[in-house]
Amino acid sequence: MAENGTPALVAFRAENSAYSLNDARKAFAEQLQLSTNDQMLRSKTEVDQLGFAHERYEQYYKGIKVEHASYTLHAKQSAVVSMSGDFERISNLNVTPALTxxxxxxxxxxxxxxxxxxxxxxxxxxxxxxxxxxxxxxxxxxxxxxxxxxxxxxxxxxxxxxxxxxxxxxxxxxxxxxxxxxxxxxxxxxxxxxxIIKHVGATGTFATAYSGTQSSATETATGGYRLRELTRGLGIETYNCKKGNSYTAAVDFIDADNSWTEYNNANFDNAALDAHWGAQSTYDYFKNVLGRNSYNNAGAKIKSYVHFDDTPGGAGYENAYWNGSVMTYGDGATRFRPLTSLDVAAHEIGHAVCSSTANLTYSNESGALNEGFSDIWGAAVEYYKAPAKQTWLIGEDIDKVRPALRSMSNPNAESQPDTYGGTYWYTGTGDNGGVHTNSGVLNHWFYRLTVGGSGTNDKGTTFSVAAIGIDAAAKIAYRTESVYLTASSNYAAARTYSIQSAKDLYGAGSAQEIAVTNAWSAVGVGAAYNTTPPPAAVTYCASKGTSVAYEFIDYVKLGTLVRTSGADAGYYNGTALAAPSIGAGTSQTVSFSAGFTGTAYTEYWKIYIDYNKNGLFTDAGEQIVSGSSSSAATLTGTFTVPATAKSGATRMRLIVSDNTATPSCNSYSYGETEDYTVNITGGAALTGGSLAGTNSLTGGTPLGNEQAKILEVYPNPASNMLHLSLPGNAEAVSVNVLDARGAATMGARYEGNGQLNVAALAKGMYMLTVSDGQKVFHQRFIKE
Structure with a gap:
């Protein structure tokens, strides 16, 4: 579940997929409980290397786009296997602007x-x-x-x-x-x-050791060769801002013989070679290792501008950034050397990848994830192109003051947390909520996932993580960012989605899934992997009445479960309530009643218990009540729990509907569904056989087609004493009298035994509201 209570990930059993991609509207309506004001509009579809199709939908409320709220259907061969994302529950929001x-x-x-x-x-x-x-x-x-x-x-x-x-x-x-x-x-x-422009810390961005002069694709030009090439996507181009701040005034770097050795000069012109080679290396990594064609997966041109400087008097610009369109590099000053090293290029282009995938909002935890993923790509690209370098140090060779900007292996060394909420965890508002500080947790997770290790974190939790290597770790991280994360995702979501990514890539229960889970435990996000396999999660179909304008469920009782309620918008999920125990082979009684807003209509009741815990209510013997009634009083049904019922928690579903054909799944017109958990004791672990049980309807008011039971008052009109008769001769618990305006009046006095003294009331019409402790009844009367 997401923090707002909506599901972050819904997975379906592969053998019984609930939806196809053509059922997107139905899937969202049933799983997210959309209101009439909510719309989900498809924004893009991608097919990955595993054969999964991913359809992303953006959320709209009353036709207005909800920022950072999107949901994706993940399908294989058109069958939806899971859906994930962030859905915002919005109500009563005024969408008419007061400002132009x-x-x-x-x-x-x-x-x-x-x-x-x-x-x-x-x-x-x-x-x-x-x-x-x-x-x-x-x-x-x-x-x-x-x-x-x-x-x-x-x-x-x-x-x-x-x-x-x-x-x-x-x-x-x-x-x-x-x-x-x-x-x-x-x-x-x-x-x-x-x-959009992401700065590194207070003064700069990420970088590792310079890589020296590398072979690099160029393009012929007037006077020789320039730093452009067209073999990678739509091209990679590098320009000279000449220590200015204008992109349009930037010019090409030109070399006469395509041997760029003279660029190692006092002006640091060789920084352009690092930027150009770094952009090419990053493109190659994403294309060759992760199958992504440039940062937007459509071959977008990568432009880099070096010698950028907007400081007064050209004092030296100590930063590098992706501005949403191009790469920008300063020459540094007191803190940094020119910021054009390999992992700076990979880090900043990583921001471009993020903006085209998860688009993580640049603040608080989502911003820390944004920065952390860019560090991951800095490390991964550096290891890919220069494995002899210090992969886990970020910015060690451009930093003149500190050993490095950040350490992925030991974040504490550079005042970053290695544990969620631990030492150096930042809770203030500076730096967009600590995006360059709290990214240390994701950095260290990736390090632990790659190289493994054991120890005790800042929360006192011992951990042990098996290494899976940087290639597998990077593929899991990439799938997490590009497939599952959304703009508002936090660390908890990153854990959930990276585990799912490991399952997608390497299988459920794989060494990679175990390592991902344990690496998150190492950094204080979630528990370690449970080697005792839990029972497979059961997913139940949705059931909901689209209107409760006339009837709804207002009372349910089974053993220790007792709930009185009003209308619950067509569906109530009571599965988190304490579950009553019912023994296998025992006789049980379930009580229930309908509430009506006006006339008591004939309603059709169906109650199910999933005895074999397979997520279905259609197995023999699982429908424990079936019948109709127009009564508002409490009804009862008796049933025998099969001796072969499976022990443990399972689901009971109650449906009241005005249509006898209403099934156990899907939406229907009028009525309500309620789900509860029941605990079966003394049952068997089902390996076969039938669920033979019995059910009959006895006691209370039988489920027939009797006349509706209402509050009766007489005489009406009344002068002194009004007699009240509740269904089943029940005693009134509360009695209220309202005048024609709907205001409470104190002129009447209930004397018990169905006697209401109205002698002191003024002449006129009144509304009577009477409760028997379970249901509320309304009736008009006239005082004469």
Missing amino acids: AQSALQAALRFVGAKKYMWQDAAEEAGLKQQDQNPSATYKPQGELVIVENQRAIGSEQLGQPVLAWKFNVYAQQPISRAFIYVDAHTGEVVLQDN
């Missing part, structure tokens, strides 16, 4: 506070139009109305609540920043900043 997009944009710009924006630079605007081959292209933000969680109301009950917001892509030139800014469409407050 222009007013909201002004609020966003005040929040960013830049001196100059990209759309204010005519050359950059012209360059964008040329790059996109679109004369209408512009950096000026265009407002989009969305629904998003408020992530900035720290300390307020509004934190995490969905709001209607204007979304803007704001690209600032001085100082450099680019982020999605979300402005509350009613209050004008900024509720979320999701950075």
